[in-house]
Amino acid sequence: MPRLAFDIGFCAQLPKLQGTVRRGVFDAWEKFERLTLDQLFKDPGLKLESLKGARDPHIRTIRIDRGTRGVVLAPDSGDTYVLLRVLPHDSANAWAVKQKASINTATRAVEIRDIAVLEKLTPTYERVAPPPEQRLFARFSDGDLAALGIDGTTLRQARVLTTTEQLEVFAPHFPQDQREVLEYLAAGFTVEEVWRDVVAVSLAAKDTTRPLDPADYDTAIRHTRTRIALVTGEEELREILDKPFAAWRVFLHPSQHKVAYRPSYSGPAQVTGGPGTGKTVVALHRVRHLLRHLRDGDRILLTTYTNALVAALRAGLAELVDDETLRDRVDIMTVDAFAGRMVSTSRRPLRADEEPVRWQQATRNAGFTGSPQFLAQEYKHVILAQNLRTYDQYESAERRGRGSALPAIARPAVWRAVDEFTRRLAADGLRTYLGTCAEAADLLERSGPRYRHVVVDEAQDLHPAQWRLLRAAAPARPDDLFIAGDPHQRIYDSKVSLKALGIKVAGRSTKMRKNYRSTHEILSWSTALLVGRPFAELEDDARHDTLVGYRSALHGSGPETHAANSLEEELAALVARVRVWLDDGIAPGDIGVSTRFNRTCDQVAERLASAGIPAQRLRTDRPTTVEAVNVGTMHSFKGLEYRCVAVVGVHDGALPFPKAVTPVEVDRLQHEADLLAERCLLFVACTRARDELYVSWTGEPSSFLPAT
């Protein structure tokens, strides 16, 4: 029976396709289900045409609707065809004639390359290339490259390249798996590492005992799980067409699949990687895997940092696990909410704006001569972080990571002030979030764990007190903790070393390097914001994490920046920008506007509304809608994503925000850490964008921005 399968390139186009085109795709698929191959070829409505001048006779086109055609791979063997792209008539033909399909000799998956473009580029680069030994892949033998699936044609083309910039020019046209291999090698990975991380993961679960038949597309299509979706029924196709962003459910990359569906980890496991590498997706799939093996009575805690993310995780899990009773066995909440639930107290959490006054009082009453800010940080980063409960413990504690001297003689006054602060809080019926975590951890350590598994997303911002609570929430057994995080997105001033807390992930840690969210252009611009800065690993803060090999497979336009002379002008430019997006057919709900401050968010929301553009402040107590542009602070955008993102108010007084940066004279190291967190905040905001990024400011731009 014939089938129409779907290529990931088509799925990437989906958000931009009109309803009539989607209906046309559905009708074409339905015809494949109903007719024989012979009938399909004769069907006057489908018009399954071969193309004059095609580089590959197996690439044909079909009619989708008036003026739109689908490009399909129609192999001789088997009866599964693959829809590669849907384009206006002339563009479809122009694109189709240049493509060539093949089966990768190492991964055994189907690949498509733009052979016409590659053949045009190669001689031009060859002419200006330095001697072969100075070129990009000179240190790899032909044999090694062939073993990794590089075929003769790609080999000749790759051999002319000298720099990674040149590879970027060729990359979108190379066959997909071969491109990935070359990108890894160019990023400094060894042949063995590339075999392990690219080829072996792709080969997993495939029958490799039989020799590869380069003409057997039927088997190869089934082996291309990462890029080709074999839709099982009408409902599944409707879901892909209606919820295109949910397509990752079908296209989990083998490297992601391997991490999420590993039967068991002997202890805590960790997945790291830059923004958009699919950490949240992997964490959700892990929950799905754990649910399938959960014993009666056992429960899972899925936790993260912010409420907005809790809402996103809840929606994501609902898309992944249909069975509601099974989903009910997962508690999804922030770590702070979990702590609050454990201690079940009527004491109200202290608001951030109430805290400085209380530290001032404590400083005065205890006769401490240092600054209240110093005290607050000493409490958070030394006393709570090390779980110091008595003065004797504090007296002998190391102040690792602090950049301010504290003579031994001053420690009693610090302790008195902290004691004063916590006693007064309790007397006034108040509590701090972190203090509550410490209490909850004590309670669980005494009463025993509540969950069989704990899965943590956005782990980089959690404080040691929160980690102690999570550690105590599940028994130390295989699959106890699954941790997803990225040190480059640390935007609160928590410092942690999982190793020091007894959470050992060595040998069970995986790093993701491929970004699925943003275009290459947005990613390289955003990554440049962080270049040259040190990022302590989550696991061990003495070691540094890097973004080496981090890349995107998507291409699009680069970020647009706008310098305004006044806030009014900046807001007017924003309105104009958002209008263009809306006119281009982007739904309001696919647009996010982010700023450093709440009050700028209000101004933005008001200005958009007065221009007749529906806008809503991002709130966790109500779902986002497709009808309104989302406006939120950079902090609240953490973990989220939008097709188009505007980051406004990026001026020198906002990033870094002076009040968020500890003065160097109070604590030198904290000053550096705060500056880095402000920089990461801008990075996080910019990397929320899928297709388009717009950045604006009034007056002097933030010093974090690259020179414009």
Ligand SMILES: Nc1ncnc2c1ncn2[C@@H]1O[C@H](COP(=O)(O)OP(=O)(O)OP(=O)(O)O)[C@@H](O)[C@H]1O
């Ligand atoms: N294998 C895949 N194929 C296609 N798209 C994917 C794949 N994996 C993830 N995605 C998509 O990439 C986007 C980013 O994924 P996700 O939010 O999980 O990344 P993340 O690493 O948690 O990002 P961040 O750290 O920035 O919050 C999502 O839209 C997701 O659906």
